Amino acid sequence: MQFFFEVAISGLLSGLMYSLVALGFVLIYKASGVFNFAQGAMVYFAALAVVGLMDKGLPMWAAIIGSFLVMVVLGLATERFVLRKLVNQPEITLFMATIGLTFFLEGLGPMLFGNEIRPIDLGIVDEPIMSIMDSVGIGISKFDLFASGTIIVLVILLAVFFQKTKVGRALRAVADDHQAALSLGIPLQHIWAIVWGLAGFVALVAGLLWGSRNGVQFALTMTALKALPVLILGGFTSIPGAIVGGLIIGASEKLAEIYIPPVMQDWFGGNFGGIEGWFPYVFALLFLLVRPEGLFGEKHIDRV
Amino acid sequence: MTDKRQIGDVILDLQNISLAFGGVKALTDISFDVRQHEIRAIIGPNGAGKSSMLNVINGVYHPQQGGIVFHGETRRQMNPTKVARQGIARTFQNIALFKGMTVLDNIMTGRNTKMRSGFLANALWWGPARNEEIAHRKVVEEVIDFLEIQHIRKVPVGRLAYGLQKRVELARALAAEPSMLLLDEPMAGMNVEEKQDMCRFILDVNDQFGTTIVLIEHDMGVVMDISDRVVVLDYGKKIGDGTPDEVMNNPEVIKAYLGTTH
Numbered sequence: 001m002q003f004f005f006e007v008a009i010s011g012l013l014s015g016l017m018y019s020l021v022a023l024g025f026v027l028i029y030k031a032s033g034v035f036n037f038a039q040g041a042m043v044y045f046a047a048l049a050v051v052g053l054m055d056k057g058l059p060m061w062a063a064i065i066g067s068f069l070v071m072v073v074l075g076l077a078t079e080r081f082v083l084r085k086l087v088n089q090p091e092i093t094l095f096m097a098t099i100g101l102t103f104f105l106e107g108l109g110p111m112l113f114g115n116e117i118r119p120i121d122l123g124i125v126d127e128p129i130m131s132i133m134d135s136v137g138i139g140i141s142k143f144d145l146f147a148s149g150t151i152i153v154l155v156i157l158l159a160v161f162f163q164k165t166k167v168g169r170a171l172r173a174v175a176d177d178h179q180a181a182l183s184l185g186i187p188l189q190h191i192w193a194i195v196w197g198l199a200g201f202v203a204l205v206a207g208l209l210w211g212s213r214n215g216v217q218f219a220l221t222m223t224a225l226k227a228l229p230v231l232i233l234g235g236f237t238s239i240p241g242a243i244v245g246g247l248i249i250g251a252s253e254k255l256a257e258i259y260i261p262p263v264m265q266d267w268f269g270g271n272f273g274g275i276e277g278w279f280p281y282v283f284a285l286l287f288l289l290v291r292p293e294g295l296f297g298e299k300h301i302d303r304v
Numbered sequence: 305m306t307d308k309r310q311i312g313d314v315i316l317d318l319q320n321i322s323l324a325f326g327g328v329k330a331l332t333d334i335s336f337d338v339r340q341h342e343i344r345a346i347i348g349p350n351g352a353g354k355s356s357m358l359n360v361i362n363g364v365y366h367p368q369q370g371g372i373v374f375h376g377e378t379r380r381q382m383n384p385t386k387v388a389r390q391g392i393a394r395t396f397q398n399i400a401l402f403k404g405m406t407v408l409d410n411i412m413t414g415r416n417t418k419m420r421s422g423f424l425a426n427a428l429w430w431g432p433a434r435n436e437e438i439a440h441r442k443v444v445e446e447v448i449d450f451l452e453i454q455h456i457r458k459v460p461v462g463r464l465a466y467g468l469q470k471r472v473e474l475a476r477a478l479a480a481e482p483s484m485l486l487l488d489e490p491m492a493g494m495n496v497e498e499k500q501d502m503c504r505f506i507l508d509v510n511d512q513f514g515t516t517i518v519l520i521e522h523d524m525g526v527v528m529d530i531s532d533r534v535v536v537l538d539y540g541k542k543i544g545d546g547t548p549d550e551v552m553n554n555p556e557v558i559k560a561y562l563g564t565t566h
Contacts, residue, residue, distance in 0.1 A: 166437065169405075169412060170416060172404070172405055172409075173402045173405070173410075176401075176402035176403060176404060176405065177400045177401070177402060179364070179396070179400055180396065180400035180401065180402070181402075182364070182384035182385060183384050183393070183394050183396075183400075184388055184413055184414055184417070184476070184480065185387075185388025185389050185416050185480070186385070186416050187385050188385070
């Protein structure tokens with residue numbers, strides 16, 4: 001049973017890291033109705049910027065600030081050169097534009113900051129905390145705990161920002177109805193710039209955490225795609241949904257990885273490792289059949 | 305009659321407006337003006353170009369020809385944000401509220417053009433930003449009282465009945481303290497009682513705040529009752545303009561509405 005909990009907890013904690021990426025998607029979707037396919041590429045790009053700037057001799061803190069600025073500039077440029085031309089276009093057009101942005105970033109990042117795999121060392125080791133290990137017998141990684149703490153703080157800040165401030169309210173308004181927001185004098189351009197800046201910041205945090213766990217490499221963009229099943233579970237418009245979705249995906253994929261292969265081997269023989277690679281997607285697919293709007297998503301009822 | 309009700313000078317003058325979408329002509333060479341404090345109605349059969357006209361005033365559509373003079377300032381095109389800042393607020397034919405947000409939050413967004421404190425102060429919920437929020441909240445509460453929607457202020461808009469949503473949309477527009485209010489079919493889909501309420505609110509807004517009102521409406525009884533002057537559009541052309549009585553007796557208008565015998 002201890003082993004079960006150990007697997008479940010490490011799954012939950014790593015699930016929060018998926019939540020973080022999902023959060024970037026949710027932010028932009030909430031504020032502009034755009035599904036930003038480039039969020040994964042932004043995570044990669046932000047992490048690359050950090051290691052790239054450190055290669056140039058900057059200390060880590062300066063590289064992180066530098067990367068933040070790069071992400072803000074990137075957000076502003078995206079609004080200026082891509083989104084502004086596409087106001088009031090169908091969502092699918094905007095979605096296609098973000099696919100274009102994905103490839104652009106995946107090319108530009110390595111070009112500017114180099115493409116060899118480099119680690120980010122945040123100074124927190126990825127090993128179990130001994131005191132918990134000794135007393136309860138469950139291994140919880142220090143790094144996981146640190147990452148979770150960071151993410152929780154970030155989420156609380158974002159929630160307050162969205163619910164309590166004028167800018168947050170304007171963001172929600174723009175998300176709901178461009179036309180109406182414009183008629184109230186809410187400057188769409190500023191709002192989009194803010195949102196893309198925020199999404200860039202979230203991508204940077206995700207890039208730092210993922211980069212220090214797996215190293216900064218192209219595979220980050222693939223890992224970031226795990227945010228998709230998280231979003232399907234949690235709903236595309238809900239910040240709490242992104243968190244809960246991440247927890248469920250994280251825990252279930254780790255448990256599936258441990259407990260399903262032995263059963264499958266008994267039944268069919270052969271090797272069934274690597275289930276965690278695809279399990280979340282199948283899980284999300286099944287979930288879609290039951291509850292297409294996600295756990296926390298807004299249910300759409302259309303007049304026919 | 306109070307002083308405010310006195311019809312003033314022309315504040316909005318539309319000159320030879322033509323608007324086309326590709327080959328489809330939505331508006332052809334339309335001119336009319338709106339005087340301060342009046343209630344000006346735009347009527348016409350479906351597809352006559354009424355909403356397009358409102359969208360031109362509001363800056364959503366940019367006419368290919370013609371000029372718009374608002375408070376002495378001539379413009380060919382405008383963007384909706386600037387229009388809002390000049391004091392023109394509007395409602396939409398298909399209610400355009402922020403459905404996931406509460407009534408109160410929806411109406412607070414109407415204060416957007418009046419809010420001054422910077423982004424950072426706002427994000428951090430700092431002193432000045434906080435005081436500002438409270439001041440705006442006061443105005444919003446007045447609008448809520450005025451439109452008698454106190455009881456629903458914390459309800460998400462999506463859950464409200466249609467008639468109430470229309471009223472909330474009006475509240476959001478009023479929260480901007482506009483000098484001119486554009487109403488796109490404010491009574492569409494309402495029952496008799498709701499229509500009466502809405503009529504009363506429109507007249508009160510016009511009377512108490514001195515707001516100039518431009519409205520599109522299909523209910524002829526309502527239009528003839530409350531408007532000072534009426535402009536009639538048909539197939540994107542102006543076919544009548546004048547007081548309700550004049551318009552009602554205009555043979556062109558009668559033809560457009562009742563059809564001709566062949």
